[in-house]
Amino acid sequence: xxxxxxxxxxxxxxxxxxxxxxxxxxxxxxxxxxxxxxxxxxxxxxxxxxxxxxxxxxxxxxxxxxxxxxxxxxxxxxxxxxxxxxxxxxxxxxxxxxxxxxxxxxxxxxxxxxxxxxxxxxxxxxxxxxxxxxxxxxxxxxxxxxxxxxxxxxxxxxxxxxxxxxxxxxxxxxxxxxxxxxxxxxxxxxxxxxxxxxxxxxxxxxxxxxxxxxxxxxxxxxxxxxxxxxxxxxxxx
Numbered sequence: 001x002x003x004x005x006x007x008x009x010x011x012x013x014x015x016x017x018x019x020x021x022x023x024x025x026x027x028x029x030x031x032x033x034x035x036x037x038x039x040x041x042x043x044x045x046x047x048x049x050x051x052x053x054x055x056x057x058x059x060x061x062x063x064x065x066x067x068x069x070x071x072x073x074x075x076x077x078x079x080x081x082x083x084x085x086x087x088x089x090x091x092x093x094x095x096x097x098x099x100x101x102x103x104x105x106x107x108x109x110x111x112x113x114x115x116x117x118x119x120x121x122x123x124x125x126x127x128x129x130x131x132x133x134x135x136x137x138x139x140x141x142x143x144x145x146x147x148x149x150x151x152x153x154x155x156x157x158x159x160x161x162x163x164x165x166x167x168x169x170x171x172x173x174x175x176x177x178x179x180x181x182x183x184x185x186x187x188x189x190x191x192x193x194x195x196x197x198x199x200x201x202x203x204x205x206x207x208x209x210x211x212x213x214x215x216x217x218x219x220x221x222x223x224x225x226x227x228x229x230x231x232x233x234x235x236x237x
Contacts, residue, residue, distance in 0.1 A: 006032065006049075007040035011120035013049055013056040015099020018124045024051060057098065064097050065227040065235075066116040069219040076105040076114060087114060091224055103127060103211075107190055112137075112208035113216040115235065116224070126211065126235065132185040133212050137192050138178040140205030145171075145180060149199040153182070157198040164188070164195060177205055211235070 010030055011021040024030055025040040033047035049056050068087060070076070075086045078101045087102050099118035104127045106114055117123065126133050156166040168183040182192055193203045209216050213234040219225065227235075 004044045005040065006030070006037055006042045006044045009044035009058060010049055010051065010056075011124075013058045013099070014051055014120075015101055015118035016120050016123075017127060018120060019128070021120065062097075063119040063122075064095065064100060064117060065119065065122070065232055066091065066095060066100075066224050067214075067216075067219065067227050067231070068102075068114045068116055068224040069216060069221050070106055070111055070114045071221040072109050072111055075108060076102045078102070087116065090222055091116065095224070095226070104187060105189075106208060107193075110137075110192075110206045110208065111221060112206075113211055113214070114208070115211065115214075115227075122235065127187070129186060134183055134185055134210070135187060135208060136181060136183045136210035138172060138175055138207045138209055139180045139182060139192065139196060139203055140178050141180060141196055141201040141203055143201070145199075145201055149201060152199045153195060157195050159188070159191070159194050159198060164191065167195065178207070181209075183210075 007018060007021050007025060010016060010025065011018050014021070016024065022040045026038055028036055028038055029052050030037050031050045032045065049058055068090060070087055073085065074090065075084055077086050078088055080086055088096070088100060091100065097118050100116055101118070101123070103115040103117060103123050106112065115126065125131055150169050153167050153169045156163050158164070165186055170181045172178050172181055184191065192206060196203050214231055
């Protein structure tokens with residue numbers, strides 16, 4: 001494609017975010033027509049791109065957008081070197097395409113909304129910190145959160161020597177097993193659990209129920225389906 005960089009071509013072919021495509025090229029993992037490349041901004045010449053020695057299909061492919069209600073016990077990854085179950089194991093064979101990957105991560109014990117796609121650009125828009133996409137979680141905690149704990153979360157708690165951004169927190173009245181709704185605009189590793197632990201709360205249940213304007217509804221744990229056009233528009237808004 002005219003004017004396309006190697007970074008963008010790799011992102012498109014491998015279903016990687018632009019950040020991960022950049023990192024792969026700079027790490028020397030990418031070649032074009034058998035020649036190693038380390039400059040992500042190099043114009044793509046239309047040759048055969050290989051990642052870690054495996055040739056990729058570089059012709060434009062149809063994008064797939066799936067919604068999964070992730071159950072506990074599955075890694076948010078496309079594969080795992082230790083042969084542990086991943087979220088892709090839950091995807092029916094008819095919906096699996098090259099480059100399919102989870103958008104962001106939910107830790108092993110966290111359930112709920114997870115988008116799967118082979119569209120690297122959408123992954124970038126939903127995960128890059130500059131876009132500040134909201135993510136809402138429901139948490140079951142012990143003991144009951146008092147007003148002081150809620151105020152601390154709303155002000156922003158300190159984790160690893162850095163103060164995290166304030167969270168939008170409210171009590172849940174009619175969600176059995178969950179006491180709090182927590183909405184973030186950033187996504188550090190195990191951030192919700194660590195924020196709650198920082199104010200003296202033990203998390204025994206955590207579910208993501210919203211990403212951007214897309215909500216999890218009508219999907220049992222472990223089920224996956226194709227996002228329809230209105231739902232996709234909610235993600236791209």
